Amino acid sequence: MAVSSIRLNNGLMMPQVGLGTWPLKHHDAAPVIVTAIEAGYRHIDTAYRYQNHIGVGQGVRDSGIAREELFITTKLDGEFQGDDKAVAGLDASLRELQMDYVDLLLIHWPLPQRGEYVSTWKTFEHLFASGKTRSIGVSNFKPAHLEHLFSETSVRPVCNQIQLNPRITRPEHVEFGRTHQIVTVAWSPIGQGSDLLQDPTVSAIAEKYGKTTAQVILRWNIELGIVTIPKSANPTRIAQNIDIFDFALTADDVAAITALDTGAESRVDSDVNGH
Ligand code: A2P
16 A cells, blocks of 8 residues: 655655664664665655664665655754754765755754754755755754744744654644644654553554554554654564555544543653753
């Protein structure tokens, strides 16, 4: 079954399931990328900070797929925030990936205590115009950070990538994104392999559809209209995590999973921490 895509606010299409790549490293990422592309993934999420760009780029070339078939996201590390350092930051990523462009460049963390995300974003606007990235967005931003960005800059982020899973559903973040045409992307969507995958509510729904609990949680992301980037290095689980387009959850299933929310925020408070 075909993987659905979401239209970003600049018209670009983003596949709704991507492969998360943290904590793969340069030396072990390539075969995982090949496996994922063979399993049908066309969206790969990486970051300079993960130190796996060399392997990700190698995997893309090893797969034999045309570059333009893929949607590649990377994230600018904090060391490249401020002034025009994002230019060097994106160049460093492209050099390691051995690519001419990425599809999406994100500010990895807002680091508001440094007060540089607005100037970084202005550089992102130039990078977007240069064609070295086909779209620009943010990660781990709170609505207040986005409001500040809107007041100082002109290009809207296409997405905000945040930690989101059935226990951390962050409804005000998702709603804020919807209001402003900013797609929410969920990182660690299955709770980093925690006991969330044994939750009785999710297990009952999984049994009903003959799917795994991970598949039900990822399908819940699809029903919410958000993008999800589960990480796996295991070929069976890689294939399983994208095999979610042959069933749909009912509104009651979606509500039951959403009700698992604990009200917790991300485990990292992006007003205080980040990289
Ligand atoms: P592995 O790479 O061995 O598959 P998240 O994307 O929420 O951060 O979760 C990633 C973690 O969940 C990894 O430890 C990964 O391990 C594990 N994982 C990924 N997919 C599945 C799955 N379908 N079932 C169980 N565990 C999974």
